[in-house]
Amino acid sequence: MKVLSANGIYGNWATLLLPLNNDDSINYAQLEQEIDTLIAYEVDGIYSNGTAGEFYNQTEEEFDKVNTLLAAKCNAAGMPFQVGCSHMSPEISRERLKRAKALQPSAIQIILPDWFIPTMPEIIDYLKVMAEVAAPIGLVLYNPPHSKKKLLPKDFKEILDAGIPLVGCKVPGGDEQWYEEMKQLPVPFSVFIPGHHLATGVSRGAHGAYSNVACLNPLFAQQWYNSIKRGEPAAFELETRIQQFMNDCIVPYIRDKGYANQAVDKFMAAVGAWSPISTRLRWPYRWIPEEDVALVREQCRQILPEVFNVTK
Numbered sequence: 077m078k079v080l081s082a083n084g085i086y087g088n089w090a091t092l093l094l095p096l097n098n099d100d101s102i103n104y105a106q107l108e109q110e111i112d113t114l115i116a117y118e119v120d121g122i123y124s125n126g127t128a129g130e131f132y133n134q135t136e137e138e139f140d141k142v143n144t145l146l147a148a149k150c151n152a153a154g155m156p157f158q159v160g161c162s163h164m165s166p167e168i169s170r171e172r173l174k175r176a177k178a179l180q181p182s183a184i185q186i187i188l189p190d191w192f193i194p195t196m197p198e199i200i201d202y203l204k205v206m207a208e209v210a211a212p213i214g215l216v217l218y219n220p221p222h223s224k225k226k227l228l229p230k231d232f233k234e235i236l237d238a239g240i241p242l243v244g245c246k247v248p249g250g251d252e253q254w255y256e257e258m259k260q261l262p263v264p265f266s267v268f269i270p271g272h273h274l275a276t277g278v279s280r281g282a283h284g285a286y287s288n289v290a291c292l293n294p295l296f297a298q299q300w301y302n303s304i305k306r307g308e309p310a311a312f313e314l315e316t317r318i319q320q321f322m323n324d325c326i327v328p329y330i331r332d333k334g335y336a337n338q339a340v341d342k343f344m345a346a347v348g349a350w351s352p353i354s355t356r357l358r359w360p361y362r363w364i365p366e367e368d369v370a371l372v373r374e375q376c377r378q379i380l381p382e383v384f385n386v387t388k
């Protein structure tokens with residue numbers, strides 16, 4: 077694929093959920109099907125090895141296999157894709173990055189080193205080396221809500237002022253003030269915020285979402301983004317209901333029952349019923365039982381009937 081600059085990275089990007097068999101091995105047949113479906117739905121882009129792709133829990137062989145598959149299909153279809161080279165270990169991440177380059181992704185995602193909290197000079201040094209390895213492919217910095225070092229707008233400014241050619245970020249977002257400060261970054265920068273805040277986020281200057289709504293149903297999420305882009309007021313009304321569904325039916329699994337964010341992403345995919353991927357997460361993380369799907373699907377049908385009515 078052609079390399080994307082900051083302005084080319086926008087819209088509704090779908091994460092590649094890691095399909096697992098009951099023995100925790102990867103179900104590659106389901107993975108292929110998942111990629112084919114996302115391509116057929118014409119999402120704005122697909123990315124691998126985010127949290128919901130369980131990047132932190134794959135062997136190097138699995139990493140290569142998952143991403144080779146994704147690259148072959150996306151390159152053939154002309155679908156923009158990003159490879160997640162994120163890893164808690166800087167060394168493993170750098171090696172993943174070297175191998176991912178050969179797959180010709182549109183961009184590459186990384187996280188910050190994740191054992192001892194890195195200082196700003198260490199962060200800049202890390203990103204400088206990673207950007208050199210990645211060039212001419214751009215880097216997107218994934219700074220999740222649970223990151224040990226949470227980057228503020230001023231930190232992104234410091235990184236960009238130091239000449240690090242990051243093309244974008246994937247962050248939890250913030251209030252109006254946060255959006256204002258992100259708008260003032262010194263270079264074009266692709267700011268991606270959580271999926272269920274997309275209408276408001278785009279209205280405040282965000283470029284898109286590496287989206288949890290796409291976990292629920294990628295086609296629904298894409299049509300919502302298209303409506304946001306057309307400036308339709310209905311897109312905001314829909315956002316209210318998406319957030320109602322998230323708050324009432326999904327957040328309690330994280331807040332009250334202690335499930336991981338990625339458990340919820342896979343659960344939402346099962347609720348949306350667009351793929352046969354199970355709710356299972358790799359050891360030792362707990363996943364939400366399949367038995368919960370039917371009830372939440374019913375609740376979702378009440379709040380968001382569109383999820384089950386979308387057609388191309």
Ligand SMILES: CC(=O)N[C@H]1[C@H]([C@H](O)[C@H](O)CO)O[C@](O)(C(=O)O)C[C@@H]1O
Nearest residue numbers: 091126127128220247248270271287288
């Ligand atoms: C709310 C939301 O959209 N969550 C999404 C997050 C955030 O984009 C990211 O953590 C930045 O906040 O990324 C994922 O975990 C991922 O990459 O697999 C998918 C998940 O659905």
